[in-house]
Amino acid sequence: MTKLVEWLGLAGLFAGVWAYLFISTPAGSSSDFARHFVLFLPFYVLLAFAVISVSIIAWRVYTFNDCKEAAKELKQEIADAKTDLRKKGFKFD
Amino acid sequence: MHSISFLFAYVNKFESLEEFNKASVISVSNKFLSANKMGTNDKYSVLLPTYNEKDNLPIIVWLLIKSFTESGYDFEIIVIDDGSPDGTLDVAKQLQNIYGDKKIVLRPREKKLGLGTAYIHGMKHATGNFVVIMDADLSHHPKFIQQFIEKQKEKDYDLVSGTRYSGNGGVFGWDLKRKIISRGANYVTQVLLRPGASDLTGSFRLYKKKVLEKLVQSCKSKGYVFQMEMIIRARQFGFTIGEVGISFVDRVYGESKLGGNEIYQFAKGLLYLFATT
Numbered sequence: 001m002t003k004l005v006e007w008l009g010l011a012g013l014f015a016g017v018w019a020y021l022f023i024s025t026p027a028g029s030s031s032d033f034a035r036h037f038v039l040f041l042p043f044y045v046l047l048a049f050a051v052i053s054v055s056i057i058a059w060r061v062y063t064f065n066d067c068k069e070a071a072k073e074l075k076q077e078i079a080d081a082k083t084d085l086r087k088k089g090f091k092f093d
Numbered sequence: 094m095h096s097i098s099f100l101f102a103y104v105n106k107f108e109s110l111e112e113f114n115k116a117s118v119i120s121v122s123n124k125f126l127s128a129n130k131m132g133t134n135d136k137y138s139v140l141l142p143t144y145n146e147k148d149n150l151p152i153i154v155w156l157l158i159k160s161f162t163e164s165g166y167d168f169e170i171i172v173i174d175d176g177s178p179d180g181t182l183d184v185a186k187q188l189q190n191i192y193g194d195k196k197i198v199l200r201p202r203e204k205k206l207g208l209g210t211a212y213i214h215g216m217k218h219a220t221g222n223f224v225v226i227m228d229a230d231l232s233h234h235p236k237f238i239q240q241f242i243e244k245q246k247e248k249d250y251d252l253v254s255g256t257r258y259s260g261n262g263g264v265f266g267w268d269l270k271r272k273i274i275s276r277g278a279n280y281v282t283q284v285l286l287r288p289g290a291s292d293l294t295g296s297f298r299l300y301k302k303k304v305l306e307k308l309v310q311s312c313k314s315k316g317y318v319f320q321m322e323m324i325i326r327a328r329q330f331g332f333t334i335g336e337v338g339i340s341f342v343d344r345v346y347g348e349s350k351l352g353g354n355e356i357y358q359f360a361k362g363l364l365y366l367f368a369t370t
Binding site: 002003004053056057060061064065066067068070071074077078081082084085088089090091092 | 151152155156187188190191231234258261262263264265266267269272273276277280284285286287340341342366367368369370
């Protein structure tokens with residue numbers, strides 16, 4: 001089963017549950033709020049997912065390891081390499 | 094016997110007899126361990142595809158030789174140059190003269206033909222039972238290869254992937270925009286593909302040679318997506334994947350910005366993998 005098929009399956013499942021919920025909330029002014037809530041449920045779920053996703057990405061950007069020492073080390077090693085290679089007869093141009 | 098050890102320890106300025114005994118045990122077992130490393134039959138073939146790397150190639154080769162000499166593992170470096178107009182192949186020949194053709198193997202090609210075929214071409218005459226793939230532009234540091242090897246031995250992993258996104262992994266030389274794009278793309282990939290590896294577009298990896306051979310044959314994509322597809326197919330085939338955090342030093346980012354076209358290709362590739370795996 002490909003990921004696409006997996007997601008379509010899950011989407012179908014949610015659609016079924018949502019349709020059932022929608023049908024089973026009775027029409028009438030006393031349960032207007034419930035109906036509205038169920039109607040907009042997918043939207044709320046997507047909104048929550050978007051907010052959580054952005055937060056996760058922002059956190060990961062903030063805590064992205066910055067390898068300053070690695071860059072410094074590399075600079076030094078490039079100099080060492082050039083010195084050693086020259087000694088061994090390498091011609092840099 | 095005891096008094097002689099005590100005298101020896103005192104003369105050599107150890108704090109206590111225990112410390113001296115510990116030090117002796119460590120030095121003896123180190124000798125035993127390195128003898129074992131030399132004695133194993135493992136050999137690591139490092140594949141270096143190059144295009145216009147005449148300045149970086151000597152450095153990366155020097156660093157590879159230094160790190161393998163220190164770790165004691167058997168190795169060879171296979172340079173696959175795709176007809177670089179800047180003379181990279183001549184530089185490779187100079188290095189071959191210095192270090193010998195057993196350590197520096199040249200497998201050049203006429204023109205730029207893509208990464209997958211470069212790996213296949215490089216592996217054809219590789220004498221190692223393990224293959225390391227990495228970039229030749231100094232963004233990947235050879236010192237991590239020893240960590241890859243040790244990780245691989247931990248559970249006999251089929252491949253070990255260097256990751257910039259987890260553990261001690263990290264990046265130098267990226268601005269905020271680049272980091273956001275990188276983390277964002279990786280997040281979308283994780284949600285859609287759930288690959289079981291934290292860094293899919295990385296190209297610093299250790300593979301068992303047979304595993305790499307099988308994977309390269311089954312991957313059709315190019316560029317970033319090729320490396321992604323390798324990991325996804327590896328999961329499909331049931332290969333085991335280990336991870337080691339690496340530091341990625343990007344000295345090229347200023348010149349080669351991440352363009353709209355690359356993002357488009359990435360998105361296309363991601364959707365392709367989403368729909369077919």
